[in-house]
Amino acid sequence: MEAGSFVRNPIPWTPKSPFRRRIDSAFPRSVRVSDSASSDGGYRGPKPTRDLVANWVSKNDDFVRSLPIYVGGTSLLAVLFNRTVSGIAPVADASSSQSRADLLTLGLAVTNILSGLVWLSVRPKTISMVNPIGIECQRINPQLPTPVVSELLWIWESLSDVTCCMSLVVVYDRSCILQIGFAAESSEIEGEAVSVDAITLMQGSLYQGVMKSGVQNYLANLSLYPGKSELPFLPLNTQAVILQPLGDRGIAIIGGDTIRGFTTSDQAWISFIGEKLDATLVKCLVNF
Template sequence: MKPKRDWAADWISNNDDTVRGFPIFVGGASLLAVLVNRAVTGIAPVADASSSQSRADLLTLGLAVTNILTGLVWLTIRPKSISVVNPQGVECRFIFSHLPDFVVSELLWAWESLSGVTCCRSLVVVYDRRCIVQIGVAAESVNSEALAVDAAKLMQGSLYQAAIKSASQSYLANLSLYPGRSELPFLPLNTQAWITLIGEKLDATLAKYVTNERLAVQDRV
């Protein structure tokens, strides 16, 4: 079943300039209507506080000016569009070597899903105090290789701590404007945005691996 389209939203999106300038047209038409009305009816151009017509005209003029100012604000303030850039770095495909096949398959599925339907070009997964996945484009180190993730340092940063405390998604829409950029040296230099979240599905899969690993260690002991 196809999702129902919102025709009003589509029309507004396709006619953004017209919609933003609409209050100016309404305000200008209201001003013109007041002037024409006073000229045709022979009312004195000077407002008279004792006249109900003058009071109505003053109210109309105030609303018209408000509409014009609103339209000017809408035309001036626009959301800044961020253009897609090519990440400056090197290709990286690090996966923790001791992970079983079913965990690796789950992690690769997550990466392929993200990179396929979004602009995501880098994925880092930190679990059990270590980086188990670093895939996509990474920052280039001095020896022209991918810069590895320092999991211990990352976990001490404010971005990681905020995600753990809130247990919800957080993001920086414009990474260059926030000091948190220094906590992410492993990302490409021109990274525009960063999203931190707790992957519940991955957590369930990785929890099985960690539990089995600890049981195996106990058996060997």
């Protein structure tokens, strides 16, 4: 099979397509717990409990962060008022137990106020999904057997439906067999997606590291890794990337639109998908 040989949209991918129905029957999609529970008469496991305090705090974040300031300010005013009405001299006297108690209370009140100011100034950064900067493409090697094409499309649909995946590239046996989803736009040809140079990719440190370790590599925040230059075919604002080895002959590159958007469950599921895809490719592409 020649590297770089692709066909675009080789199979119509519509919800009512007969080919789509064949893929769904061959590779059924996972169901949620609620769906399976309704089919077997109800969920019999332990029921999750709602943390009312955590829910209330999350809904009243600004008030909770300001609460130490209110408590500290009220305590400070209370100490000054008590000092005024009690008839004690305003000058602190170390020999007086009341003065020592007031000093301790004032220290706690000031600490509360400072804590509230810190809570208001330090806030967690909001992480949200981004719109990919690029164009959509679907490139599949035309020489692939139908079962392999079916599984590749099923994998893409599953990942894009249940994870933050927006790009999928599969390189196998020194050739890119799939590039689907969003891709970076070529600077030479307007409206054309940047193609995957499998040979150059395989010479990079990211590919070499994954193949040497044989385990998945998750780049949770791609912008922090200098190796992102080895993935020029992904959209410019790709937020996270999973590099999943396919045995010792290839790799699947999954780009996401959210920083740390792939959960631990997603990573484990993608590992199983990689093993299944590798077994399919080895079985169907004997002469690949």
